[in-house]
Amino acid sequence: MIENIDFTLVDWSRAQFALTAIYHWLFVPLTLGLSFIIAIMETIYVRTGSEEWKRLTRFWMTLFGINFAIGVATGIILEFEFGTNWSNYSWFVGDIFGAPLAVEGILAFFLESTFVAVMFFGWNKVSRKFHLTSTWLVAIGANLSALWILVANAWMQNPVGMAFNPETARNEMVSFWAVLFNQVAVEKFLHTISSGFLLASMFVLGISSWFLIRKREELFARRSILIAGIFGLLSSLMVAYTGDSSARTLSKVQPVKFAAMEALYQGKSNAGLIAIGFLKDADTKTGEKINKELAFKIEIPGLLSVLTSGDKDGYVAGITDHVAGNGERGIMSSAEKIRRGQYARNVLKDYKIARSANDTAQLGTISNLFKDKEFQSDYFRYFGYASLARPEDVVPDVPSTFYSFHLMVILGFLFILIFSMALYFLFKGTITETRWFLWIALLSIPLPYIAGELGWILTEMGRQPWIIQDLMPVSGAVSKISSGSVIITFVLFAVLFTVLLISEISIMVKQIKTGPKH
Helix, strand or coil, X not given: CHHHCCHHHHHHHHHHHHHHHHHHHHHHHHHHHHHHHHHHHHHHHHHHCXXXXXHHHHHHHHHHHHHHHHHHHHHHHHHHHHHHCCHHHHHHHHHHHHHHHHHHHHHHHHHHHHHHHHXXXXXXXXXXXXXXXXXXXXXXXXXXXXXXXXXXXXXXXXXCCEEEECCCCEEEECCHHHHHCCXXXXXXXXXXXXXXXXXXXHHHHHHHHHHHHCCCCHHHHHHHHHHHHHHHHHHHHHXXXXXXXXXXXXXXXXXXXXXXXXCCCXXXXXXXXXXEEEECCCCCCCHHHXXXXXXXXXXXXXXXXXXXXXXXXXXXXXXXXXXXXXXXXXXXXXXXXXXXXXXXXXXXXXXXXHHHCCCHXXXXXXXXXXXXXXXXXXXXXXXXXXXCCXXXXXXXXXXXXXXXXXXXXXXXHHHHHHHHHHHHHHHHCCCCCCHHHHHHHHHCCHHHHHHHHHHHHHHHHCCCCEEEXXXXXXXXXXXXXXXXXHHHHHHHHHHHHHHHHHHHHHHHHHHHHHCCCC
């Protein structure tokens, strides 16, 4: 029951998981993108036989190895936290959520670990083609790892392919393929890996620019910029395309998050897309302030309606529509969803009572009810609403959702510009003289990291209060442990992860200053 929830425990459990996820994502995208950049460089080396391309490959491979090792360490801790801090969640959907994570461990992780040793230590010990194959398999394995983890996360955003078993009070998978090819999963995977490719390209571009600023390794830097520029430009365009398609899907499966992304409180036809805007007030939960508008905005008229429905006169539902309901538009109020969720929960309670009384007739009736598609679509799909205290609780933190989305979009267009300019100056032959651009490229290295973290803030903060959309709120997912133990581990992890990050940066800086080996 909501009145028995220890919100201190909930908040610290969320904080610890957020801390781990944020640090983990500082390492993962570089692994995803740099693995393919290395594979491309080594392919050119094998085809041309040029030792210079081998130098390029081995230099970037060294930086990849440093990042790869620390990323694995943080990822293992992240997965363990599902069992330690979120055991109620793991019980409720472990049969579904655990499947893609198991596949990730068995297939992708072992594919990586098998060939990563050959990639690092197989130079001059195996043939060029076998070594190249190993490098490509490491790149594919790293990105397959991301696939299965993102499939699991996407299911939390849009639960599909499952059925609820009242006997165990657990959700069970009925279609692995529905989970795998969940529309959210497909778009999330493509958007996430392309953002990793973008980040790695900016990493290579920025460090190569540093060499040119220092007037060192000009041929090495030019060739690295060539690969990074082309790979980065294609990736940044892919990020923009997949981001747009993801937003369209969100408008259907997570409409409240979508409305919060645009700070759209009152639904409207011919809705404009906000390019830049500032909110008046951070308080978005109270009924009195739910109708407020932006203090300042630059808006593209009608574009939001076009993006969501293909028609500039199409209606885009706002936050108020989802909280209070809109009968004309067929939008159910949160209060009605709470009522339906409470009904589904009461049916489950009746099942437990019947089981205790060994009432086989009642057990059979209720079991059949849970198998009924109409009951599933009309009532059980709102099961999590029974744990909400009031209709306004479905509204996420609008400022964090709004600002993270718009800053991410602005940075995305900036990346397209930077990669385009890099290729322009490179092919024009003035890249070494254009020192102002080299400094911009160098100082832009942190920006894709920021954009990636903003993307996850949008994904996770915009989903609140849900850990599983509409089925389980975060407050109902935590383990029954003391908040003190979570606080202690939070501090320990914060210190550990910070030390790891500082160590990685210091080792990488030292390796970069040393430069590629001759």
